[in-house]
Amino acid sequence: xxxxxxxxxxxxxxxxxxxxxxxxxxxxxxxxxxxxxxxxxxxxxxxxxxxxxxxxxxxxxxxxxxxxxxxxxxxxxxxxxxxxxxxxxxxxxxxxxxxxxxxxxxxxxxxxxxxxxxxxxxxxxxxxxxxxxxxxxxxxxxxxxxxxxxxxxxxxxxxxxxxxxxxxxxxxxxxxxxxxxxxxxxx
Ligand code: 5GP
Ligand code: MG
Numbered sequence: 001x002x003x004x005x006x007x008x009x010x011x012x013x014x015x016x017x018x019x020x021x022x023x024x025x026x027x028x029x030x031x032x033x034x035x036x037x038x039x040x041x042x043x044x045x046x047x048x049x050x051x052x053x054x055x056x057x058x059x060x061x062x063x064x065x066x067x068x069x070x071x072x073x074x075x076x077x078x079x080x081x082x083x084x085x086x087x088x089x090x091x092x093x094x095x096x097x098x099x100x101x102x103x104x105x106x107x108x109x110x111x112x113x114x115x116x117x118x119x120x121x122x123x124x125x126x127x128x129x130x131x132x133x134x135x136x137x138x139x140x141x142x143x144x145x146x147x148x149x150x151x152x153x154x155x156x157x158x159x160x161x162x163x164x165x166x167x168x169x170x171x172x173x174x175x176x177x178x179x180x181x182x183x184x185x186x187x
Pocket of ligand 1: 046049074075082085104105106107108109110111112113156157158159163164165
């Protein structure tokens, strides 16, 4: 797997430092006086890509949160570009009146956030915020409003730390690009 890496964009140490900072910011924003109504908080990772990021993040948020799950597919199989976001699964619990924080791995076309935010609002969430680990340098991503961003990255296809290519590479600890040989072999 190491031989498939073209370039390490963000190392596991850089990720760990930034995740700690994001967790501190999110904790402060969900604690009085910033959260005066003392409302319930539900954190919703968008599966599959966000599962590792969310796992690391929530263990540094010392608040009484609940977890909901949404599964959305945008890059099915060996796609290197978004094929449009499709909701595949929903296990949210009752989010009526809850402050929902969506967690996604990467903001690219914005299709996933635009698909999911209205669903949470229709289910009666009191507020919906979103946190992405990575944001690509492209207009569609910059124009999609999100509340927390871990890192700005170039508009390249990346894997690792939960992000996949054809469902491989999610277990790489760093965020990396793949070489052409690996992209061909794992297609
Ligand atoms: P959007 O809906 O904003 O276009 O893209 C978000 C989703 O597309 C992410 O949750 C992720 O699943 C997928 N995606 C976007 N860019 C990349 C990428 O560079 N690498 C991988 N592995 N997935 C990506
Ligand atoms: Mg995704």
